[in-house]
Amino acid sequence: MLRENFIPFGFQYYRSPTPYRDQWEEDLRNLSQMGFNCVKFWVQWRASHPTENCFVFDDIRELMDIAERNGLKVVLNTLFDVAPAWFYKKYPDSKMISADGTVIEPRALSYRQIGGAPGPCYHHAPGQLEKDKFLAEAVKAFRDHPALWVWDLWNEPELTAGIKRELSFDNQVCYCEHSLQAFGGWLEHKYGTLEALNYKWQRTYQDWEEIEPPRGQAIFNDMVDWRLFMSDALTDDLKCRVAVVKQFDSVHPVMVHTVPSPIFNLITAGSDDFKLAEPCDLFGNSLGSSAWSADLLISAAKGKPIINSEIHALPGNTALKPQKLPWQELKKHILIPLARGINGFLFWQYRPEVLGHEAPAWGSTYLDGSETPWLREMASLNETIQANRKPLLCSSRPSDGITILFSSENQIANFSVYAHLDTYTDSVQGAHKLLHDLNYKVEFLHGHDISREVLAEYKCLWMPYPLYLNKQMTDVIREWVSEGGILLSECSFGALQAEDGTHSYQVPGYGFDEVFGIRETWIHSIENLDHSYHNVTVQSKQKIPLNSVMGNDPAQGSYYKTEIELLRDVRVAATFSEDSSAAVTVADYGKGKAVWVGTLLGASYWQEQDRNTLNFMRKILEEELGLEPYVKVHGGQARADVLEWKHDGQDGAFLFVHNTTNRDTEFTVSLPFTYDRVTPWFPEGANTLVERDVNDSIRFSLKAGDIQVFQLHQPFIR
Numbered sequence: 001m002l003r004e005n006f007i008p009f010g011f012q013y014y015r016s017p018t019p020y021r022d023q024w025e026e027d028l029r030n031l032s033q034m035g036f037n038c039v040k041f042w043v044q045w046r047a048s049h050p051t052e053n054c055f056v057f058d059d060i061r062e063l064m065d066i067a068e069r070n071g072l073k074v075v076l077n078t079l080f081d082v083a084p085a086w087f088y089k090k091y092p093d094s095k096m097i098s099a100d101g102t103v104i105e106p107r108a109l110s111y112r113q114i115g116g117a118p119g120p121c122y123h124h125a126p127g128q129l130e131k132d133k134f135l136a137e138a139v140k141a142f143r144d145h146p147a148l149w150v151w152d153l154w155n156e157p158e159l160t161a162g163i164k165r166e167l168s169f170d171n172q173v174c175y176c177e178h179s180l181q182a183f184g185g186w187l188e189h190k191y192g193t194l195e196a197l198n199y200k201w202q203r204t205y206q207d208w209e210e211i212e213p214p215r216g217q218a219i220f221n222d223m224v225d226w227r228l229f230m231s232d233a234l235t236d237d238l239k240c241r242v243a244v245v246k247q248f249d250s251v252h253p254v255m256v257h258t259v260p261s262p263i264f265n266l267i268t269a270g271s272d273d274f275k276l277a278e279p280c281d282l283f284g285n286s287l288g289s290s291a292w293s294a295d296l297l298i299s300a301a302k303g304k305p306i307i308n309s310e311i312h313a314l315p316g317n318t319a320l321k322p323q324k325l326p327w328q329e330l331k332k333h334i335l336i337p338l339a340r341g342i343n344g345f346l347f348w349q350y351r352p353e354v355l356g357h358e359a360p361a362w363g364s365t366y367l368d369g370s371e372t373p374w375l376r377e378m379a380s381l382n383e384t385i386q387a388n389r390k391p392l393l394c395s396s397r398p399s400d401g402i403t404i405l406f407s408s409e410n411q412i413a414n415f416s417v418y419a420h421l422d423t424y425t426d427s428v429q430g431a432h433k434l435l436h437d438l439n440y441k442v443e444f445l446h447g448h449d450i451s452r453e454v455l456a457e458y459k460c461l462w463m464p465y466p467l468y469l470n471k472q473m474t475d476v477i478r479e480w481v482s483e484g485g486i487l488l489s490e491c492s493f494g495a496l497q498a499e500d501g502t503h504s505y506q507v508p509g510y511g512f513d514e515v516f517g518i519r520e521t522w523i524h525s526i527e528n529l530d531h532s533y534h535n536v537t538v539q540s541k542q543k544i545p546l547n548s549v550m551g552n553d554p555a556q557g558s559y560y561k562t563e564i565e566l567l568r569d570v571r572v573a574a575t576f577s578e579d580s581s582a583a584v585t586v587a588d589y590g591k592g593k594a595v596w597v598g599t600l601l602g603a604s605y606w607q608e609q610d611r612n613t614l615n616f617m618r619k620i621l622e623e624e625l626g627l628e629p630y631v632k633v634h635g636g637q638a639r640a641d642v643l644e645w646k647h648d649g650q651d652g653a654f655l656f657v658h659n660t661t662n663r664d665t666e667f668t669v670s671l672p673f674t675y676d677r678v679t680p681w682f683p684e685g686a687n688t689l690v691e692r693d694v695n696d697s698i699r700f701s702l703k704a705g706d707i708q709v710f711q712l713h714q715p716f717i718r
Helices: 019-031 058-069 084-091 125-142 177-189 194-201 221-248 273-277 292-303 327-338 371-386 389-393 407-416 422-437 473-484 512-516 538-543 601-608 611-624 685-686
Strands: 009-014 037-043 073-079 107-108 112-117 148-155 252-260 283-286 308-311 346-349 402-406 442-444 460-463 486-490 518-525 545-546 560-566 573-576 582-590 592-597 631-634 638-647 650-659 665-670 678-680 689-693 697-702 706-710
Touching: 009 019, 009 058, 009 371, 009 601, 009 697, 019 058, 019 292, 037 058, 037 148, 037 346, 037 706, 058 125, 058 486, 073 112, 073 125, 073 389, 084 112, 112 685, 125 148, 148 221, 148 678, 177 194, 177 221, 177 308, 194 442, 221 273, 221 407, 252 273, 252 308, 273 292, 283 292, 292 327, 292 422, 292 518, 327 346, 327 407, 327 486, 327 650, 327 706, 346 442, 371 389, 371 460, 389 486, 389 638, 389 650, 402 422, 402 678, 407 422, 473 486, 473 512, 473 592, 512 518, 512 582, 512 592, 545 582, 545 611, 545 697, 560 582, 573 611, 601 611, 611 665, 638 665, 685 689, 685 706, 697 706
Parallel strands: 009 037, 009 346, 037 073, 073 148, 148 252, 252 283, 283 308, 308 346, 402 442, 402 460, 460 486, 486 592
Antiparallel strands: 107 112, 518 560, 545 573, 573 582, 582 592, 631 665, 638 650, 650 706, 665 697, 678 706, 689 697
């Protein structure tokens, strides 16, 4: 069971073989005495299963006992991407093969120092059985240990443990016979008949054994299926691990921690946070100070508890030494996710490692285990959070009703088209950053979760560069708009049709020309335009200027400039500066509205953070669409978040304010309620208060990059 009233705050501690045994007792005692309450130990397949019939958990058991004596709860993180040497000798056919025919031989990595990476192919049946056997032995060994808190069943899931992480067609896995056979079965289960598959792929297969997985840039639907198949393999592997733990341990929860980053994509990594969260009791990630990571993780978890499992506060390696961690940066690693409702924090790591290329970076102590200034500040921050533990654990921030489409299929299709993911990731991250910088609560909606019931929870759906869509999804969206929803979409809506992988004869596709009231007649790639945009190698840095008709806010687009035909009365909100043609339109459709953007506005903002683009979108969202953030920021560029709580018959709220710029700034926060008084969490916070109005607003003056927290006391008038 999950521990009530528990906010874990501590460290990853043990990745065999370091720290060494003579340091364990002192280290764990010291971190406990400083007030930390949680540590994580790695249980590695290769380290604890040195021969076929031998399981050695002596080191983990001793560490667990020391943790218990010092009142520390333990996360046991099981690692299977370090297969034992005996396993490869017994099963030489277990090795993964990349698209270019490379056999991925077992090896040590800077972050898998004991060798054996990346582990067996996910479709190698004996490999799965051996992994299940090892996990079962580990669970039986520690399920009754009083220090155990949670099983973390995968450290940053990806297909090859980073060996073939670089994005390319050649780096895709796996093309071994086990995977190819499994792919045929996966397709047969999905399509049922060869006729259905042939229509989807536009092929003429006569037998399931004839099917060829894609190996390069050609058509789109085979690549979409191929990468979804490998993503399912990753997810299914996690489900197997969960099942093994649940079979032998019905008490302790299970989790996984991911890296919500474009690097961990569906092409070479196979990682889909929404799918990986489903079988877990709680969820985690490896990024601390990233608002994008926190918001995506919260959306994927769908209400499950979340912890930051590996806060990367002091990254580096033997050659590139880490920077010292200042107080202001430390606060960001904790307070940015905390402001969104994430309640758990483990740093990578306590004592710096001494083995391998990642050493001697990442440590919260000095190399000899002695105290650093930032370790003392971590303890102070933990003390503050634990003092507010109960209200934090029952707090929440109301939704603003805006969600961003997160589409696995569209991501893969973008890679098929461009051989990169810039168009997709820039657009999705740019949409997030625009909404984040306008102070909305940013939520994501996975394409597989779109339904009438789910969409009814939102006022607005933002679709970043929706190139690849399907009829089932668009039918639901159309009905939702007609019933009062607000659709905001960039150009090329449904230009590629999932049903048969072909280009739509008409864009917007799926009849959405009627919804938007426009038809796209031509789309100009930025490097083909006649005004200084000629160098394809720098196209992402070139901008397409827009003129707002709502005020002096000339916004910027990127990648594409689209020509359209107006089919009915629509409102033109912006024009392209080059020729004054419509660039942004707003149409009524039934009871709802549909906004069309004829360029990749989000991608442009992601690359440049242009203030005029931000102000333009503020007017579109607030003035044109009536979508105001729950908490507003006026004046300087800053972010404000409120967590409201009810506890022991009392109401309260925590206000987080963050100067997101590299210069000092003043700004005012308008709240949706009144309050009685303000108490800062940190001593320096009192100096940031310039003026407060007991009605509903506070003025702040924050240093560059600073983040502060305040408690707002009763009474509230809702």
